[in-house]
Amino acid sequence: MSAELYRTTRPGLLRLGDEGQTVQVAGWVHNRRDHGGIAFLDLRDATGLLQVVVDPEAGVASADVLSGLRREYVISVVGVIAARGADHANTELGTGEIELVATELRVLSAAEALPFQLDDRVEVDESLRLQYRYLDLRRPAMAANLQARSKAIRAMRRVLDDQDFLEVETPTLVASTPEGARDVLVPSRLRQGHFYALPQSPQLFKQLLMISGVDRYYQVARCYRDEDFRADRQIEFTQLDLEGAFWGQEDVLQTLEEIAVAVVSDLRGIELARPFPRLTWQEAMDRYGTDKPDIRFGMEVQDLSAVFAETEFKAFAGVLGRGGTVRGINAGEQGLARAGLDGLVDRALSLGAKGLVWMVVEDDGALRSPVAKFLNDAEKAALIGELDASPGDLLLIVADEFKVVSKVLGALRLDMGQPEGHEELAFLMVTDFPVFEVADDGALVAMHHPFTAPEDIDEMVANPQAAVSRAYDVVLNGSELGSGSVRIHDPDTQAKVFAALGISEEDATRRFGWFMDALRYGTPPHAGFAYGIDRMVSILQGLPNIREVIPFPKTQTGSDPLTGSPSRVEDAQLAEIGIAVAPEVVASWAEDGE
Numbered sequence: 011m012s013a014e015l016y017r018t019t020r021p022g023l024l025r026l027g028d029e030g031q032t033v034q035v036a037g038w039v040h041n042r043r044d045h046g047g048i049a050f051l052d053l054r055d056a057t058g059l060l061q062v063v064v065d066p067e068a069g070v071a072s073a074d075v076l077s078g079l080r081r082e083y084v085i086s087v088v089g090v091i092a093a094r095g096a097d098h099a100n101t102e103l104g105t106g107e108i109e110l111v112a113t114e115l116r117v118l119s120a121a122e123a124l125p126f127q128l129d130d131r132v133e134v135d136e137s138l139r140l141q142y143r144y145l146d147l148r149r150p151a152m153a154a155n156l157q158a159r160s161k162a163i164r165a166m167r168r169v170l171d172d173q174d175f176l177e178v179e180t181p182t183l184v185a186s187t188p189e190g191a192r193d194v195l196v197p198s199r200l201r202q203g204h205f206y207a208l209p210q211s212p213q214l215f216k217q218l219l220m221i222s223g224v225d226r227y228y229q230v231a232r233c234y235r236d237e238d239f240r241a242d243r244q245i246e247f248t249q250l251d252l253e254g255a256f257w258g259q260e261d262v263l264q265t266l267e268e269i270a271v272a273v274v275s276d277l278r279g280i281e282l283a284r285p286f287p288r289l290t291w292q293e294a295m296d297r298y299g300t301d302k303p304d305i306r307f308g309m310e311v312q313d314l315s316a317v318f319a320e321t322e323f324k325a326f327a328g329v330l331g332r333g334g335t336v337r338g339i340n341a342g343e344q345g346l347a348r349a350g351l352d353g354l355v356d357r358a359l360s361l362g363a364k365g366l367v368w369m370v371v372e373d374d375g376a377l378r379s380p381v382a383k384f385l386n387d388a389e390k391a392a393l394i395g396e397l398d399a400s401p402g403d404l405l406l407i408v409a410d411e412f413k414v415v416s417k418v419l420g421a422l423r424l425d426m427g428q429p430e431g432h433e434e435l436a437f438l439m440v441t442d443f444p445v446f447e448v449a450d451d452g453a454l455v456a457m458h459h460p461f462t463a464p465e466d467i468d469e470m471v472a473n474p475q476a477a478v479s480r481a482y483d484v485v486l487n488g489s490e491l492g493s494g495s496v497r498i499h500d501p502d503t504q505a506k507v508f509a510a511l512g513i514s515e516e517d518a519t520r521r522f523g524w525f526m527d528a529l530r531y532g533t534p535p536h537a538g539f540a541y542g543i544d545r546m547v548s549i550l551q552g553l554p555n556i557r558e559v560i561p562f563p564k565t566q567t568g569s570d571p572l573t574g575s576p577s578r579v580e581d582a583q584l585a586e587i588g589i590a591v592a593p594e595v596v597a598s599w600a601e602d603g604e
């Protein structure tokens with residue numbers, strides 16, 4: 011065996027039909043079983059597993075070497091492919107009908123006993139997996155996730171390269187931009203007391219590229235948002251960011267479909283039907299109570315305000331009198347006992363409702379509900395008609411302002427009906443988002459970002475809260491895969507949007523003067539979008555958590571158990587950048603035993 015030659019092929023690629031071939035493969039010892047003096051090794055690399063048969067009598071390697079071979083040793087083996095015979099075949103493996111009968115075996119690296127078993131069927135604590143991510147990534151399921159991610163990005167690049175998009179990198183040390191999240195700040199050494207922000211997205215740079223004459227831009231861009239962590243959020247994440255000049259919403263949506271179709275075809279082998287269904291934001295909210303509806307199932311929200319227009323039931327009448335709305339869903343046959351129904355009420359309260367009315371349709375069509383006695387027969391009949399209710403069905407009704415009703419019914423609808431997993435894929439485009447939303451403190455904030463073009467700027471100035479924008483989202487199975495918009499391309503409109511957001515002229519000039527200036531030098535109309543790559547790949551891999559498709563993610567608390575980040579740094583390092591840690595923080599370290 012030549013010392014420099016490690017392999018002539020890969021273990022997972024060999025198949026029945028390759029019998030008799032002499033090959034050399036290299037990889038890790040995934041598993042070892044000894045039967046009647048013969049060692050059976052499962053040799054693994056990223057292509058899969060191959061059974062290697064080592065007969066100690068055959069002079070393959072010394073007895074010491076053979077007896078010392080343990081899990082995760084790295085070896086190179088020369089041997090002859092043999093058919094296993096039907097009785098010994100393993101139908102779960104692509105290589106299950108063959109094995110490699112070793113003639114030479116060399117240990118390339120030893121491995122210590124592992125902190126956990128590298129077996130996809132064994133559940134391991136996530137912080138331990140992250141601490142030893144390099145071992146975790148060896149597991150076939152994780153290797154498959156990395157491959158899927160790479161394939162997805164390759165498909166994206168293929169579509170965009172074919173359309174002559176230019177891949178352009180933008181800086182990661184930038185000035186803070188308002189994308190709605192908290193910035194990750196980086197102190198400057200040379201200008202002490204000044205900070206860079208890591209980009210929440212390349213938004214303004216890609217707009218500058220349009221002004222620069224780049225016709226079509228894309229970038230696989232790392233973005234940073236210091237938000238609370240959730241299963242589908244990380245402090246750093248990756249977007250497929252794109253933008254085009256002289257591009258309108260319709261063209262963008264076409265390209266977004268082409269990208270999704272290519273990625274799904276490469277990852278799932280499915281050809282998605284086009285065009286994708288579309289809903290306006292208002293339709294999505296009205297029918298599903300959310301702007302990212304899962305349309306794999308119905309259970310749509312129905313407006314019941316007309317049914318109860320004349321009602322004597324005070325809770326409903328009061329809300330309608332104040333301009334609110336009464337809406338409901340037919341959750342179908344849920345078979346819930348009283349405790350289950352009480353649980354739904356609690357859930358609705360926790361979502362911000364003041365109450366939840368439940369009703370169960372009895373066999374004779376009567377309604378069983380704590381509030382049934384307050385409704386007259388005409389209302390009951392109309393309710394059953396509107397919700398298309400049959401005996402056994404559970405009806406859930408909320409009366410409140412539109413925002414609350416939508417939030418509560420949208421969430422209950424998912425609780426009651428959302429399919430598990432992601433076998434079926436339901437893509438959806440949502441368009442015509444409002445320009446602004448009202449934050450909890452009553453202030454207007456941009457629903458997408460402040461660079462999004464309003465449908466009609468005069469109407470926006472006259473009535474900002476009702477203004478519709480030219481923003482759109484792509485949604486998959488109830489998750490937002492990405493957002494984009496047609497942008498503002500003249501400084502006057504931009505100034506009006508800043509003003510509506512309560513950003514003073516001075517503030518706008520101080521923070522975005524450079525961008526407003528750029529808009530003055532001949533800006534082509536432009537539009538764009540960004541797909542969240544982590545989320546897209548995790549859904550297509552059927553995984554609930556984006557951490558599974560991020561090679562080296564952070565934990566829920568933003569730390570990396572492998573490298574220990576974030577970590578304290580030497581005082582000297584801090585002094586160099588003119589930063590001191592606040593005394594109370596230092597004191598808290600002592601309390602935490604740091």
Ligand code: ASP
Pocket residue numbers: 210211212213252493494495538539540
């Ligand atoms: N920059 C936006 C975001 O990150 C996407 C876009 O508008 O293109 O959501």
